Amino acid sequence: MSFPSNFHAHALGTGHTVYTGALPRELLFAGDRFEELWAMHPADPPVVAFGEKRLVAPRWHQAFGRDYEFAGFTSRAAPVPPILAPLLAWTRAQVDERINGVLVNWYDGEREHRIAQHKDSPIGRIPGCPIVTISLGATRTFLMHVRKRELPFVVGDRDVVVIPDATNKKHAHSVPHRPGDTGRRISVTLRGFSDEPAK
């Protein structure tokens, strides 16, 4: 795991850290490219499981490159499309070359899309490989849940949050829909998956 020099470390006060930074300007995702990626969201929101309950997730998501199994649901991966390939390449070069899977979340402010407090599933992920989130479009608040406190990180277009695997094991995160949240946000989340069969 490494970081571009303009990234900042945020100690959570528990011996764990998250890192924030920004995509380089040449990877700017404005205008047509944002619309192209927005148009790729699935038609239906996925169903996720919480224990016995089946719930419709309040966002759209889709895996690319590697399947991702979480919340009782597997997002079956489509091939990484050309529009996402530069983001994957940048993340591998700048943060961790083991990163090989992309999960895109689409959040529509009008639909109050959000993601609840959770720790990322370890299923299939390479132990020790960090989780990288690139935020595109509208601004939202990314919360790290540390003990009983919520540490807010305001994430706007091009902002990047890196959660080391050890931090994810200890602390949950969420992106709520808050009053006044408008517009459309896409998060491109990148993780490293093992090619070993699950034990």
Ligand SMILES: O=C(O)CCC(=O)C(=O)O
């Ligand atoms: O949209 C975000 O910034 C967070 C996404 C997330 O937590 C996830 O995909 O598990």
